[in-house]
Amino acid sequence: MNELSASESTARVLIETVERLSTATSLERVTQVVTEAVRRALGCDGATFVLRDDDSCHYVDEHAISPLWKGGRFPLTACVSGWAMLNRQAVVIPDIYADDRIPHDAYRPTFVHSLVMAPIRSADPIGALGAYWAEHHDADAEEVRLLGIIANSAAVALDNLELRGIVLRRVAERDDLARRADELEEAIYTVAHDLRSPLGAILGYAELLDDIVVASPAIDETGKARVFAGTIVESGQRMARQIDVMLGLYRITSRPIEPAPVDLSAVARRVADDLSARTGRRQIDISIEDGLRVVADPTLTHLMLENLLGNAVKYTGKKDHAHIELAAVVAGVGAGVGATRVDRVEPLATFVVRDNGDGFAPEEAERLFQPLTRLHSDDDFPGTGLGLASVARIVEMHGGAVRAEGEKSVGAAFYFSLPTAV
Numbered sequence: 188m189n190e191l192s193a194s195e196s197t198a199r200v201l202i203e204t205v206e207r208l209s210t211a212t213s214l215e216r217v218t219q220v221v222t223e224a225v226r227r228a229l230g231c232d233g234a235t236f237v238l239r240d241d242d243s244c245h246y247v248d249e250h251a252i253s254p255l256w257k258g259g260r261f262p263l264t265a266c267v268s269g270w271a272m273l274n275r276q277a278v279v280i281p282d283i284y285a286d287d288r289i290p291h292d293a294y295r296p297t298f299v300h301s302l303v304m305a306p307i308r309s310a311d312p313i314g315a316l317g318a319y320w321a322e323h324h325d326a327d328a329e330e331v332r333l334l335g336i337i338a339n340s341a342a343v344a345l346d347n348l349e350l351r352g353i354v355l356r357r358v359a360e361r362d363d364l365a366r367r368a369d370e371l372e373e374a375i376y377t378v379a380h381d382l383r384s385p386l387g388a389i390l391g392y393a394e395l396l397d398d399i400v401v402a403s404p405a406i407d408e409t410g411k412a413r414v415f416a417g418t419i420v421e422s423g424q425r426m427a428r429q430i431d432v433m434l435g436l437y438r439i440t441s442r443p444i445e446p447a448p449v450d451l452s453a454v455a456r457r458v459a460d461d462l463s464a465r466t467g468r469r470q471i472d473i474s475i476e477d478g479l480r481v482v483a484d485p486t487l488t489h490l491m492l493e494n495l496l497g498n499a500v501k502y503t504g505k506k507d508h509a510h511i512e513l514a515a516v517v518a519g520v521g522a523g524v525g526a527t528r529v530d531r532v533e534p535l536a537t538f539v540v541r542d543n544g545d546g547f548a549p550e551e552a553e554r555l556f557q558p559l560t561r562l563h564s565d566d567d568f569p570g571t572g573l574g575l576a577s578v579a580r581i582v583e584m585h586g587g588a589v590r591a592e593g594e595k596s597v598g599a600a601f602y603f604s605l606p607t608a609v
Contacts, residue, residue: 200228201336208344212351217344218248221337225318226250228333229326232298233319236341237268239312244268251319253298265290267304272312277305277335281325301325305334308342316341444484444584446606451479451488451538455513458492462500471500474512481536481605483585488605491581494574495540495601502544502599511542516602535587535604542600547593555591578603 204224211217218236225234233251237244242263246256263269270288271278281301283289301324306312316338318326452475459473473496481488496511503509516537547555556579575591578601582589587604 197228197333200224201333201340204228204337205340208340209347211344211348214247214345214348217341217348219250221316221341221344222248222250224337224340225316225334228337229303229318229330231318231324232321233317235268235317235319236314237317238307238314239263239269239272244272244315247314251298252321255297255299255319256293261290261293266293267302268315268317271304271306271315275306275309275312277303277331279303279326279331281323303331303334305331305338307338307345309335309338313342313345444487446482446585447485449481449483449485449488451481451492451605452477452513454485454489455479455492455496458489458496459511462496466500469504469509470507471503471509471511473500474510474514476512476514479513479515479536479538481607483605484581487581487584491578491603494578495603498574498601499540499542499544499599502546503542505545506543509543511540513538513540515539534607536607537602537604539603540601541598543598546595546597546599547591548595549593551593556589575601 201224204220207220208217211220222234222236225231233253233255234249235246235251235255235257236248238247239245240260243260244263244266246259246261246268249255249257261269263273267278267280267286267288278288280286280289280303283294283299283302284291297319298321299319300322301320302317303326304315304317307314307316316334318330318334455475459475463471463473492513496513499511500509503511516539555575579589582603582605585605587606589601589603591599591601593599
């Protein structure tokens with residue numbers, strides 16, 4: 188049971204580390220989280236975070252019982268962190284003064300007697316993590332493995348920082364005419380960033396489950412193995428759903444539109460039939476007005492209605508009898524989201540999707556179309572926060588506008604305008 192407790196403690200460290208790294212927005216935060224994790228997971232006396240800087244090793248940060256080399260730079264070929272990067276593998280040194288790869292003069296002022304060093308991103312190392320002990324310590328395979336897991340998590344975090352920087356620079360460089368496209372692109376990349384957290388949980392639990400089963404096959408009697416396995420499945424399913432939404436949306440909305448005459452009523456009925464079939468025994472009344480026609484990209488129109496009607500079906504889920512309708516609106520949509528983005532020659536027709544669902548507070552209306560904005564928890568109504576943002580993007584791509592009206596516990600109405608059929 189002591190071994191099991193140690194394994195659970197290590198797993199918690201790994202999972203907490205991945206979760207903390209998923210929200211890190213600076214290099215300083217990443218190095219702090221990682222060096223703390225190395226000390227907690229390995230029980231060592233010190234840890235360093237080293238980045239490769241051309242032909243040098245830059246000791247960016249450390250967490251130790253006394254100072255090491257923070258801020259220092261050493262030739263790549265003259266330090267053990269450089270050896271780990273150049274050879275793309277971890278190195279264990281029980282006695283630093285008995286190993287020629289160690290620059291002894293640099294270590295003499297420190298407490299270090301033993302160490303293990305692992306590359307960050309072994310396929311193409313960008314740095315290294317070091318763990319140090321003041322007393323003689325011969326790191327075993329499990330300790331090397333743990334250091335490698337933390338190094339891989341650090342690599343993911345650094346990639347995320349680079350990705351975040353790219354997105355922010357793109358947003359800063361573009362003008363107001365591309366603002367909505369930028370927000371959606373940033374949201375897609377942010378979703379990819381957020382997928383690192385469940386992926387890290389999967390890896391952490393998988394490692395722990397493997398350790399427990401190998402060390403004690405009978406441990407499943409406690410039920411812990413089943414709990415861990417369930418967590419793995421849940422995290423994996425969540426990741427798969429988000430990947431599907433992200434990639435599908437990006438592929439569709441990133442291509443040029445191909446306008447054509449579209450029978451909006453017919454498309455909506457196909458979408459409604461599919462949604463009704465998936466809801467089972469729920470009583471859902473979906474009313475579609477006849478003769479609604481537009482000139483729009485057929486694929487994007489279908490996706491837009493899937494999101495609008497699907498949104499209505501979801502948020503009427505707690506109603507005994509759900510009522511949803513798609514209809515034309517006599518008055519224009521007015522200054523809705525995106526209304527001033529494009530000047531069009533073609534006339535615009537305005538439509539509305541209404542429902543008697545959970546609704547929302549009127550002051551929250553504008554937020555609904557922002558990527559990754561959700562007004563409800565996953566426990567109440569699951570989702571990704573990209574559906575209505577994609578609706579806004581699709582409508583704006585056609586020169587139209589969107590807006591929303593709602594009342595909490597009463598229902599919601601989503602207005603959108605599209606070019607009319609000629």
